[in-house]
Amino acid sequence: MGLDMYLYLEDKETSEITEYSYYRKFNALQGYFVEKYNIPNCGRVELDVKTIEGIYQLLNDIRYNREKASVLMPTFPGPFFGSYEYDRIYHNYVDQAASDFYHARFIDFNKYRFFYTSNW
Template identity: 30%
Template sequence: MGLDMYLVSLPKIEGMDYYEVHSASADLGELEEEQNEIYRKIKPHIKHFEEFGMSWKSLREEVAYWRKANQIHHWFVENLHNGNDEPLFTELVTKQNLEDLYNLCVKVLENRKNPQDSLPSMPGPFFGYYSYDDFYYYQIEETKSILEDLLNHFDFDSHYLMYQCSW
């Protein structure tokens, strides 16, 4: 229980916009049963996963994960979700969004005075620690590393990137 946060990749599929691909991803089981035109479009993009003795199919692939990094969650809430925090939401993330958050992480790590001005903690149910201590800076460093990797390797031309949280 607590704040779990993900960046998830979703393929861009010719003839479908983000919302259609997102909807198809949610309805994958039904579409597979129907074998309709939408299923034929998405079928080449379906990935097969296996972990902990379980297997599943999905259009989505997790590319980053945080647990209880409430200051990072707060940034996504404020910048992508109009300041409205909800127990479960998904928002589209652009390369510019990642660059903005990355630059804030660098700023906070370079000048550790008043980090609350750039990446403030966010209280919430089981959201983790709110103090600006070594763990706060560890989470900022981890986020910087995650974002640097994505900025260097994620293909925004062929995939959508989404932020998803649950608490």
Template identity: 30%
Template sequence: MGLDMYLFSLARIEGMDYVEIHSVNMRLRELEEKQNDIYQKVKPHIKHFEEFDMSWKSLMEEVAYWRKANQIHNWFVENIRNGEDDPCFTEIVTKQNLEDLYNLCLKVLTNKKNPQDSLPTRPGSFFGYYGYDDFYYMQIEETKSIVENLLDNFNFKTHYLMYQCSW
């Protein structure tokens, strides 16, 4: 067990809002069996995955992953969940959110004084280490690279970006 954190991409589908698309994704297998109109509408956006002798289909695709980067999780909780943390949640992330996180990563990496003022750690039973040491800065550097790549390459007009955690 531990804090696992993801960013997922979900295609925007004409005539459907985020909630509808996310709901369809949760019922994809059932809809595939029925081959109804909704399934036909989302079919071009279905991704096929295989890993560890398992295969599955989804409308969502993982674009980033962190493990026990509690300072990054804390940032998402405070900035997209208004401080409300739950063991498992999914929230939409905007381009502005990513730009804000990227700028904070730069600030912390440039001036290593008082990192807790910009990206504080978040205590939790499964959240890992809370110190401000080399591991903390390595996670900030990793996050900066992930976010920089997404800002350069992610298409917010055609896809939703979602943060998801579990702990």
């Protein structure tokens, strides 16, 4: 049990799903999506280039101003959601997600739809 989050691609032509990225118990990212999109458990949000760029910038701001993490992307409580500390684990998640969202900016959106979803 725990918080599992995914970024995935859906081929517009074939509807084939490809996992793009996976996060385990990165509750701050879940909190971002809950606050911004009010998604329920197992809900999904389609992301466009503008949204991806905004999330990337937010994560990058945290990477270079780690003391602002609690303001820019606070931890988010929930059942089995992991640590609520702004420690090495939190910042490793931020670093990974920043890299993933950076590369997601270059997806061919004429061919793919890009989604965030989670399950706990």
